[in-house]
Amino acid sequence: MSETGTEQYNFKIVRSFAFSALFWLVIGLIVGLWIAFEMFNPALNLAPWLSFGRLRVVHTNGLGLGFGLAGIFATSYYILQRLTRTALPFPRLAQAHLYLFNTTIALAALSLMAGMNTTKEYAELEWPIDIAVVVFWVMFAINVFATLIKRREKQMYISLWYIIAMTIAIAILYIVNNLEIPVTLFKSYTVYAGANDANVEWWYGHNIVGFIFTVPILAMFYYFLPKSTGLPIFSHRLSIISFWALNFAYLWTGAHHLMLSPLPEWIQTVAIAFSIFLIAPSWGSVINGYYTLQGNWEQLRTNYLVKFFIFGITFYGLQTLQGPLQGLRTLNAFFHFTDWVVGHVHMGTMGWVTMIISASFYYMIPRITGNQLYSIKLANTHFWLILVGQLIWTITMWIAGIQQGAMWKATNPDGSLMYSFLDTLTSLYPYYRLRFAAGVIYFAGILIFVWNLIMTVRQAPQKDEAEQPIQNKELQSWG
Amino acid sequence: MGITSKPVVFAVLSAAVILIGSTVTVFIPLFMPSTQPVSAYVKPYTSVELEGRDIYMREGCNNCHTQTVRPLRTEVLRYGEYSKPEEFAYDRPFLWGSRRTGPDLNRIGGKYPDSWHYRHMQSPQSMFEKSNMPPYGWLAKNRLDTSNSYKKTSILGYGFSEQDVQVQISQYRSKVTADTYLSKETRDLVTPAELHHELTEMDAIIAYLQKLGRDVKNLETKK
């Protein structure tokens, strides 16, 4: 392809991954609504494969691995080519990556419903699927590094650092945590026992959240915010400090998920300390985002994309304050195991993650299809629905969590427990109903999002589909 | 300008930075016996209990139930003695859980007779109208598959011979199918007639539940 000098960016792969992400998003949310309903009315446990215990992991994997990873692949393939001014070196490999990825996620969902579940959170998949995940990850990594090595822009911009860090970290985390000995094709046992298994698992669990729901989302944020506003990021050097501090500190904090458990106390203490330190690099990115708009805040009204970015980074900021606080021993003793944590999770995923991925797709899809966005008005409706849905969802869960924690702890004057376990649970059902309703609002917003993008690509293209030649000006070496 | 123009160096440096915290807090503790101490008072699962544990994992009970009692006053009051590291030496994987929609189960062994569990697993709502625990009646309709039981215990290093495993299985079968079994009536009620004389998945998961927290008493008296 490259010999003729008319190298083409490959945006077909971006588009395919973007629509894969939307597909898994819708599936994952339907399952989310299903389990949210089961939590106040067990009637939906219609069959073994629809029972709560099996479906909950379909929800978390479908959205984390299906929606999350596909969104990350779509935006990474786009950002990589743009920032390096280089076409994807191995387009066929990327195509194979797409097929393998979607097959793997489909098999993952089916196998989880069939009960093939290692029970290690966010690593529930059995060993053959683990191998498929590792293979598609390597396929992705080959294109990442080949593009970077061939690049025609000397310095790597911030987003590329985050993509590199993610590529490496997930490979390490995934392989170490999933070391297991097969019994049959469908069953294996982990190599770690008891407290060690817990420690490895939450080192993985916390960081898989970090390197799927934080690091690559920051890569999107740092790229698409400046691009869609036309404003350079406030400070490149602040982002350098934040980047290294975040990557260094993140890996020490897994044990804040194991507070007051039989895990050795010093590991827990170290985790608390680093969790608090994490506020600094996290807020480095928040500040960088806010200050980028300095003097141009009117864009919040005039540019529909800016809302997504600014609300998204605000939820990220809140999330990274709430996280360290609930990691403190005394607060964690109260909040651990309660609905409070579920609220924390969904502010991050429904607020920060989906807001940023939504805006990134709205920016990319029109550009790679050469079409206008089908409707900005619908995009605004989408924004308000997911914002309101998410706020009701999470606030409800925080209140539920406080009530749950308080009722578990409450004692009578004679020192006996005031509430039975079931008293507490049934007092939470009204909150679970409200959460379901909020989920429906959010889901309506997501359907509008999907519709808007489908209509965008289905319009008659204004430019010839997808491929745009790379311009050669400004490619002189410098620096 | 520095490392931001050298992707390979950048990647290596990222890996190094990531590995420091991982090594100190995770990899080194793997090789410290104090992280997961062992005690002769804590016994491995029998093969029937282990099969039950695998069903517990298959059904994702861990998504609603924790298995670790924290050293907090009200928690000990509610569930019993707090969890000790020795208790988990044979747990691969650990099943401490992260969400407590249902009660903690680390001390469930011996809390109720088997008959209670048969009824409860068959239909939690028949005992507690408002419970949101799914009914698991189908477990009693599935014959327990023991074809890999020996392989499983040997992978886990429990030190049973093939014959030990056979004996454990047939002993447990004799126990729950005998006329003298105290929970016979309830068991027969939830189990289809053709499986009355065989082991079901329900039998195994109940055997597992009854094992949970049994060894901690010995562990405590020793201390």
Next chain:
Amino acid sequence: MNSSALFYFLFTLLLSVIFGGIIRYYYNPKRKQKIEEPKHRMLDDEQ
């Protein structure tokens, strides 16, 4: 101070010094222009 407290203290000190060093390096006014350059270049990767 017992030995583990001393160890924690020294470790924290070491990390703080490294952290401070990195900040000083990147916030040196001499390097400002060069370090900030990519943020402008990325804006025109479309043409």
